[in-house]
Amino acid sequence: DIQMTQSPSSLSASVGDRVTITCRASQAIGRDVAWYQQKPGKAPQRLIYGASSVQPGVPPRFSGSGSATEFTLTINSLQPEDFATYYCLQCRTYPALTFGGGTKVEI
Amino acid sequence: EVQLVQSGVEVKKPGESLTLSCEASGYRFDTYWIGWVRQMPGQGLEWMAIVDPSDSEAKYNPSFQGQVTISVDKSLNTAFLQWTHLRASDTGVYFCARTDDYGWDHWAQGTLVTVS
Numbered sequence: 001d002i003q004m005t006q007s008p009s010s011l012s013a014s015v016g017d018r019v020t021i022t023c024r025a026s027q028a029i030g031r032d033v034a035w036y037q038q039k040p041g042k043a044p045q046r047l048i049y050g051a052s053s054v055q056p057g058v059p060p061r062f063s064g065s066g067s068a069t070e071f072t073l074t075i076n077s078l079q080p081e082d083f084a085t086y087y088c089l090q091c092r093t094y095p096a097l098t099f100g101g102g103t104k105v106e107i
Numbered sequence: 108e109v110q111l112v113q114s115g116v117e118v119k120k121p122g123e124s125l126t127l128s129c130e131a132s133g134y135r136f137d138t139y140w141i142g143w144v145r146q147m148p149g150q151g152l153e154w155m156a157i158v159d160p161s162d163s164e165a166k167y168n169p170s171f172q173g174q175v176t177i178s179v180d181k182s183l184n185t186a187f188l189q190w191t192h193l194r195a196s197d198t199g200v201y202f203c204a205r206t207d208d209y210g211w212d213h214w215a216q217g218t219l220v221t222v223s
Contacts, residue, residue: 034210049209095140102151
């Protein structure tokens with residue numbers, strides 16, 4: 001099984017900050033990673049797919065990068081509505097898809 | 108517009124059975140795998156099971172194999188998740204979601220299941 005190790009598990013940031021979240025895969029998975037945002041009481045929403053492609057409608061301050069075993073989600077100029085929990089997802093073993101542990105972005 | 112709509116809140120006792128439903132609309136149902144994701148209170152997301160509606164081929168997360176059954180009814184454009192004997196540890200929010208080649212792309216609103 002492919003494991004996704006996400007770090008940090010939580011972070012504190014301020015409006016306007018640049019935030020970086022990392023996921024490491026237990027084996028090389030090409031660019032088969034997606035990133036999700038989840039707000040309390042809501043379903044997750046996909047932000048990034050294919051490691052770096054931004055989902056239509058997602059603000060350009062969100063970006064993804066990486067390949068093989070290391071992947072990064074970057075939020076430039078954090079906005080109040082960005083305080084949420086973020087998850088990575090490996091899609092290499094489609095349709096069996098594994099999430100990372102999550103990163104809670106707090107004020 | 109793609110929409111997934113789940114059945115409502117459930118409160119059950121240990122040992123009872125339960126079936127959750129997820130009705131899809133806005134796309135051809137048998138062209139995308141559809142599955143279920145669990146979120147225990149205050150915890151992260153875990154994929155449980157996924158099914159190909161075209162032929163009912165199912166795959167299970169080993170952690171949930173034998174604990175739940177996933178199925179579909181193509182005539183109703185609906186996916187189901189079934190337990191025969193609930194446990195208190197099954198308490199959580201269950202999401203139905205569709206997958207494309209890049210992950211879970213559309214999600215339903217979630218169903219809170221409380222077993223107590």
